[in-house]
Amino acid sequence: MIEIKNISKTFNRGSADEIVALKNLSLKINEGDFITVVGFNGSGKSTLLNLISGSLIADSGEIIFNGSNVTKLPDYKRSKYISRIFQNPLAGTASELSILENFRLASLRTRSKSLSIGNTKSFRKNVCDKLKTLNMGLENKPEALMGSLSGGQRQALTLLMSVMDESKILLLDEPTAALDPKSAAIVMELAEKIIREGNLTAIMVTHRMKDASNYGNRLIMMREGSIEKDYSESEKKTIIADDLVRWFNI
Amino acid sequence: MEFYLTAIHQGLAFAALGLGIFLSLRILNIPDITTDGSYTSGGIITAWMLVNGWSPVIAVFAAMIAGAIAGIITGTIHTRLKVHPLLAGIIVMTGLYSINLAILGRPNQPLINIDNLLMSPSTNSDHSSIILFVFSVVLIILINAFLKSDMGIALRATGNSESMVKSMGVNPDKMKIIGLGISNSLTALSGSLIVQYQGFGDINMGIGIVISGLGAVMIGDVVLRNAVSRKIYLQLIAVVLGCILFRLILATALNIGIDPNYLKLITAVLVLSIIAFGKIKFTSKA
Numbered sequence: 254m255i256e257i258k259n260i261s262k263t264f265n266r267g268s269a270d271e272i273v274a275l276k277n278l279s280l281k282i283n284e285g286d287f288i289t290v291v292g293f294n295g296s297g298k299s300t301l302l303n304l305i306s307g308s309l310i311a312d313s314g315e316i317i318f319n320g321s322n323v324t325k326l327p328d329y330k331r332s333k334y335i336s337r338i339f340q341n342p343l344a345g346t347a348s349e350l351s352i353l354e355n356f357r358l359a360s361l362r363t364r365s366k367s368l369s370i371g372n373t374k375s376f377r378k379n380v381c382d383k384l385k386t387l388n389m390g391l392e393n394k395p396e397a398l399m400g401s402l403s404g405g406q407r408q409a410l411t412l413l414m415s416v417m418d419e420s421k422i423l424l425l426d427e428p429t430a431a432l433d434p435k436s437a438a439i440v441m442e443l444a445e446k447i448i449r450e451g452n453l454t455a456i457m458v459t460h461r462m463k464d465a466s467n468y469g470n471r472l473i474m475m476r477e478g479s480i481e482k483d484y485s486e487s488e489k490k491t492i493i494a495d496d497l498v499r500w501f502n503i
Numbered sequence: 504m505e506f507y508l509t510a511i512h513q514g515l516a517f518a519a520l521g522l523g524i525f526l527s528l529r530i531l532n533i534p535d536i537t538t539d540g541s542y543t544s545g546g547i548i549t550a551w552m553l554v555n556g557w558s559p560v561i562a563v564f565a566a567m568i569a570g571a572i573a574g575i576i577t578g579t580i581h582t583r584l585k586v587h588p589l590l591a592g593i594i595v596m597t598g599l600y601s602i603n604l605a606i607l608g609r610p611n612q613p614l615i616n617i618d619n620l621l622m623s624p625s626t627n628s629d630h631s632s633i634i635l636f637v638f639s640v641v642l643i644i645l646i647n648a649f650l651k652s653d654m655g656i657a658l659r660a661t662g663n664s665e666s667m668v669k670s671m672g673v674n675p676d677k678m679k680i681i682g683l684g685i686s687n688s689l690t691a692l693s694g695s696l697i698v699q700y701q702g703f704g705d706i707n708m709g710i711g712i713v714i715s716g717l718g719a720v721m722i723g724d725v726v727l728r729n730a731v732s733r734k735i736y737l738q739l740i741a742v743v744l745g746c747i748l749f750r751l752i753l754a755t756a757l758n759i760g761i762d763p764n765y766l767k768l769i770t771a772v773l774v775l776s777i778i779a780f781g782k783i784k785f786t787s788k789a
């Protein structure tokens with residue numbers, strides 16, 4: 254599904270504060286994989302996700318999606334293949350647009366945005382049906398501005414929005430880091446459900462060791478811009494959160 | 504009274520400019536001052552074409568296309584070269600001054616006894632009120648429809664969160680270029696209407712005109728500040744009202760005998776007052 258071959262990324266190359274964020278990293282992601290990624294601050298987890306999404310372009314190496322080389326493709330073109338959930342709930346939604354308008358844009362992720370009015374009655378009904386499944390009462394106020402909602406609500410909506418249009422790959426960078434424990438649990442359950450039902454290929458960065466061990470079929474540990482460990486499904490089953498905490502303390 | 508009617512006419516003629524500034528400043532979050540240049544271009548092209556026997560309708564279209572091109576150039580400089588939008592606007596505005604002068608071939612051009620959209624000296628009739636009003640209403644309807652279309656939603660989201668629109672398959676640079684093109688084509692429309700209304704074009708007509716649009720947008724904010732709904736069409740109507748109020752206030756100032764040489768100073772103080780007024784909190788309000 255996704256093949257990452259020998260990618261490297263250095264920030265501020267040649268200056269005094271040069272930082273090697275990723276070095277010669279290779280990773281093969283199979284269709285339907287749900288990979289959780291853990292590692293110290295600054296180990297390159299976000300950089301890896303940004304290179305996959307195209308927000309950053311690699312200095313060297315290749316990224317292949319289903320056989321097509323996307324190494325140099327900018328992010329807004331790669332979003333045809335990829336949905337993203339950001340750490341900051343503000344980054345994945347537009348505050349001054351209504352819930353409906355946010356969903357409308359999400360429903361056109363892989364298509365062009367024309368001059369026709371797509372935010373119709375039937376579209377509204379479709380969105381309200383989806384909102385109802387959240388049990389947050391949002392189906393009663395689809396016209397509410399996104400900016401009036403809490404971070405947890407926005408993160409849950411971003412997840413629903415990610416599957417409004419044809420979706421294959423979902424990237425989640427600390428999706429619950431800005432949320433309280435209760436909202437975090439709701440959002441994680443929703444993420445798991447969406448990934449399972451949509452049969453998505455997902456990569457999730459997290460600092461919550463419980464989530465890293467409970468979710469997904471593969472676990473990757475990163476250190477200093479490289480993958481230190483890559484646990485397969487059977488190996489991952491034997492890992493519990495405590496093992497991960499121990500790894501961090503070595 | 505004649506005096507105030509003229510102010511209302513001017514306000515309606517400036518509605519397009521106010522709506523243009525609303526698009527760039529409020530929707531796209533880009534401070535664009537190409538305005539002074541694109542407004543003059545719209546006026547100059549109209550004056551030149553009318554004098555040379557073109558139909559007023561074609562002259563208005565040509566003015567709007569010229570404005571759109573100016574906005575597209577500013578947008579391209581800003582996005583491709585990563586230049587601050589204010590600087591990109593100043594560059595285009597400065598360049599346009601010479602181009603405008605070259606088009607007209609002289610610093611000003613009176614339009615004596617030439618029929619235009621607003622008045623026909625040949626039949627001695629003046630349709631300014633009705634035509635300017637219809638223009639403003641049509642603009643509000645069209646811009647409202649555009650901003651609610653799928654592309655309009657993408658444009659509005661671009662001013663909100665670039666990371667969001669990129670993850671939705673939208674190229675924010677393209678949206679900014681389109682938005683600035685539309686915004687400046689509206690500005691040029693105002694230049695064209697004003698030239699037809701006042702009966703002459705002048706190479707310096709656009710100096711400092713951007714502040715009229717800013718003032719109108721800010722008055723619009725004040726008008727709506729206690730409104731329950733912030734629907735787009737209400738915001739657009741508020742901007743047009745802002746344009747009219749702005750002209751009425753200036754007209755009043757002149758009417759009570761303030762020296763016209765101080766007009767720009769009055770305008771500056773007026774906009775400053777609106778900003779200050781907008782910051783006052785009415786704590787008694789629930």
Ligand SMILES: Nc1ncnc2c1ncn2[C@@H]1O[C@H](COP(=O)(O)OP(=O)(O)OP(=O)(O)O)[C@@H](O)[C@H]1O
Nearest residue numbers: 264265272274292293294295296297298299300301
């Ligand atoms: N845009 C940038 N410019 C300069 N340096 C950067 C940039 N982005 C990341 N870095 C640096 O690259 C390194 C890797 O950063 P990255 O954000 O990938 O880490 P991370 O594993 O996601 O960390 P965290 O757990 O804190 O989110 C860090 O040292 C960081 O400071």
Ligand SMILES: [Mg+2]
Nearest residue numbers: 298299300426
């Ligand atoms: Mg990170």
